[in-house]
Amino acid sequence: xxxxxxxxxxxxxxxxxxxxxxxxxxxxxxxxxxxxxxxxxxxxxxxxxxxxxxxxxxxxxxxxxxxxxxxxxxxxxxxxxxxxxxxxxxxxxxxxxxxxxxxxxxxxxxxxxxxxxxxxxxxxxxxxxxxxxxxxxxxxxxxxxxxxxxxxxxxxxxxxxxxxxxxxxxxxxxxxxxxxxxxxxxxxxxxxxxxxxxxxxxxxxxxxxxxxxxxxxxxxxxxxxxxxxxxxxxxxxxxxxxxxxxxxxxxxxxxxxxxxxxxxxxxxxxxxxxxxxxxxxxxxxxxxxxxxxxxxxxxxxxxxxxxxxxxxxxxxxxxxxxxxxxxxxxxxxxxxxxxxxxxxxxxxxxxxxxxxxxxxxxxxxxxxxxxxxxxxxxxxxxxxxxxxxxxxxxxxxxxxxx
Amino acid sequence: xxxxxxxxxxxxxxxxxxxxxxxxxxxxxxxxxxxxxxxxxxxxxxxxxxxxxxxxxxxxxxxxxxxxxxxxxxxxxxxxxxxxxxxxxxxxxxxxxxxxxxx
Numbered sequence: 001x002x003x004x005x006x007x008x009x010x011x012x013x014x015x016x017x018x019x020x021x022x023x024x025x026x027x028x029x030x031x032x033x034x035x036x037x038x039x040x041x042x043x044x045x046x047x048x049x050x051x052x053x054x055x056x057x058x059x060x061x062x063x064x065x066x067x068x069x070x071x072x073x074x075x076x077x078x079x080x081x082x083x084x085x086x087x088x089x090x091x092x093x094x095x096x097x098x099x100x101x102x103x104x105x106x107x108x109x110x111x112x113x114x115x116x117x118x119x120x121x122x123x124x125x126x127x128x129x130x131x132x133x134x135x136x137x138x139x140x141x142x143x144x145x146x147x148x149x150x151x152x153x154x155x156x157x158x159x160x161x162x163x164x165x166x167x168x169x170x171x172x173x174x175x176x177x178x179x180x181x182x183x184x185x186x187x188x189x190x191x192x193x194x195x196x197x198x199x200x201x202x203x204x205x206x207x208x209x210x211x212x213x214x215x216x217x218x219x220x221x222x223x224x225x226x227x228x229x230x231x232x233x234x235x236x237x238x239x240x241x242x243x244x245x246x247x248x249x250x251x252x253x254x255x256x257x258x259x260x261x262x263x264x265x266x267x268x269x270x271x272x273x274x275x276x277x278x279x280x281x282x283x284x285x286x287x288x289x290x291x292x293x294x295x296x297x298x299x300x301x302x303x304x305x306x307x308x309x310x311x312x313x314x315x316x317x318x319x320x321x322x323x324x325x326x327x328x329x330x331x332x333x334x335x336x337x338x339x340x341x342x343x344x345x346x347x348x349x350x351x352x353x354x355x356x357x358x359x360x361x362x363x364x365x366x367x368x369x370x371x372x373x374x375x376x377x378x379x380x381x382x383x384x385x386x387x388x389x390x391x392x393x394x395x396x397x398x399x400x401x402x
Numbered sequence: 403x404x405x406x407x408x409x410x411x412x413x414x415x416x417x418x419x420x421x422x423x424x425x426x427x428x429x430x431x432x433x434x435x436x437x438x439x440x441x442x443x444x445x446x447x448x449x450x451x452x453x454x455x456x457x458x459x460x461x462x463x464x465x466x467x468x469x470x471x472x473x474x475x476x477x478x479x480x481x482x483x484x485x486x487x488x489x490x491x492x493x494x495x496x497x498x499x500x501x502x503x504x505x
Contacts, residue, residue: 015483018486041484291484299483368467368468373458
């Protein structure tokens, strides 16, 4: 193996490349990315960066010079046109690049509103890339009226930033409650109250019928017939895996690029990692949209390219910052039947998801210790006594040794 | 020129725990591991400048409380990202029940 080509310049790519070099790979590495910048952290885009608290230099995962030091050829601002698997080349920008191994770390793309309901009007934004956020930043001025469509983490984070900047914010969620897809009602209640206390209007169980205006958005019609005047709109209605290249190349897909336990696609010379890839999990397949997964899968693929033969064991964790509240999540809550609450007062609270006696996941608000201990318990397959969890005075750390 | 600074009493830190230590306008952590070894490193995570004194010490490692980067307290090396840069470490010694750090 002498040339590894990586398509998609995000977190998974940066981790994969670093691990290849750390593992002693001394062949060529080429990193191709559509965005004109080196890999950066996306999470702050909807948080500190949008708020203006974090500069561009701190967004970069590694300084640009690092890629030179690691002898990585950067092809940024370039779109790959296709992958020719028979010839083992990728076509881009009027040339072809031969690969021995190819890694697809293409990430995900945000869902947009259909044009028929105003999705293409000026002043309607999604939050995914640096360019997206730079384009919307000027809208965040005191007195402006924002509509946020979607009550997931991206929508809630954008609502928090807008509110802090003096924007009048209405958030609509078509489902019965915010965070319905990802969290228990207790967590939804916590964040509804938090946003309410900052003056954000949250309307649940109310879908968007259409955005109106033109060429710039000026209003919204909701499913219940009500109308709003708006100055700009942020759409946070989920993301989907970026699989267009893989699909055109005929790779097996199943909620993303289907990889085996080691990160290999249906073509043994092509690997995938991060948001774009689904991997075997619990008898089915799982695809995670998180930094932790991008790092772990990226590193695993690098090791397996070098022959390690390791299977992927997902260690899911996530975070979200809204106002001064820090939410940290460990584990996957799918299948929970009971929530155990640990409430230390003053907004320091954690919700522990159990299925029977088994601990599945923890949502911790402003309680990093609960998160850190919970994460290790889940990874170790330990399920602590619910009474200990519910006792806010009980020290959690001894549970790690129980 | 580094000096040995009297930072705390050994009894100020429980086994597998950490305290923050500020000195000369800088912030450090002092960690006591499960075998009563003491370590001193920079006090802020190299990833997003979070205080590691709120982190979780397990044996001789410390986990950042915000994004779960894990560092080896003896060497400062990143064991688990997202941090990319290692922590600076500083020598320690214990004399008469006091922990001294060479800063």
